[in-house]
Amino acid sequence: MSSTILHTNAGPSQESTPLNSLTSLRDVADGTERNPFLTALGERVRALRSRRGLTRKAVALASDVSERHLANLESGVGNASILILLQVSLALQCTLAELLGDITTASPEWLLIRELLENRDEATLRRVRAAIGEMLGTGGDNAQCSSRVALVGLRGAGKSTLGQMLAEDLDFPFVELSREIEKLAGCGVAEIQSLYGMNAYRRYERRALEETIQIYPEAVIATPGGLVSEPATFNLLLAHCTTVWLQASAEDHMKRVVAQGDLRPIAASSEAMQDLKNILAGRAAFYSKAKFNLDTSAQDLPATFLELRQFVRQALGMQG
Structure with missing residues (x-):
């Protein structure tokens, strides 16, 4: 799959649309301000890669996403499609929800509790x-x-x-x-x-x-x-x-x-x-x-x- 689906922001947007009082996803890093959601996403990708003990090159090979685009994603300037994020999550052996910041992935205790409950029947x-x-x-x-x-x-x-x-x-x-x-x-x-x-x-x-x-x-x-x-x-x-x-x-x-x-x-x-x-x-x-x-x-x-x-x-x- 071509990695061009993931792109970096190159300049200020023509218009601004608020997203939960944060900078719009269309706003681009200009060297002084970055979109908070993309910044947090990049930090989670970097942290998950470190937890797995994987190099960026290893993740790039496993996900079929170029190292350059992964670097942009981790630095908070890569605005990825949902399919690219799914590929990255599979390479990092985590759920897409964890990559996006689901609360049940916010700490080791959350993760351990979720693991205990996984695949349990409705009655349990x-x-x-x-x-x-x-x-x-x-x-x-x-x-x-x-x-x-x-x-x-x-x-x-x-x-x-x-x-x-x-x-x-x-x-x-x-x-x-x-x-x-x-x-x-x-x-x-x-x-x-x-x-x-x-x-x-x-x-x-x-x-x-x-x-x-x-x-x-x-x-x-x-x-x-x-x-x-x-x-x-x-x-x-x-x-x-x-x-x-x-x-x-x-x-x-x-x-x-x-x-x-x-x-x-x-x-x-x-x-x-x-x-x-x-x-x-x-x-x-x-x-x-x-x-x-x-x-x-x-x-x-x-x-x-x-x-x-x-x-x-x-x-x-x-x-x-």
């Missing part, structure tokens, strides 16, 4: 995660059933309907986390996302959950469908709530959303259904971390509620 990883939570005092993974019952699942699964019924039956407060997010932000969910972006929405979501946990020792909580996509927030939920995944078929999700008055899915027709199926497939592995799972498409609403009521009351040690 789950036990390890719960044990770490207990050790750090952040709570385990539903280690003891909490009187906060959190319903997770995609929109249209029945979280609001079943959640209100369950809260009334248990005589617990019912908390719809989306409404709490809107109270904190002073505007609707759609406005938060359009005005401030998804990162801001996720911060409000985390804060709303933290406050709900602090305020309510007992509650039924209906969570937003995308909460599981933020690991820190989902960890918090798993540690402090008895979680139930309300699962439904893609067709039922769609019908229920439309029945709620949201006609947007109809406009996209088959594309909307495929998108919904893709989201379900992408989140299923996270939803399945819940302590309980209930298929709300399998039977009618009264029968579904009775099943939910039964295993929640049993989990909480309540009669009835």
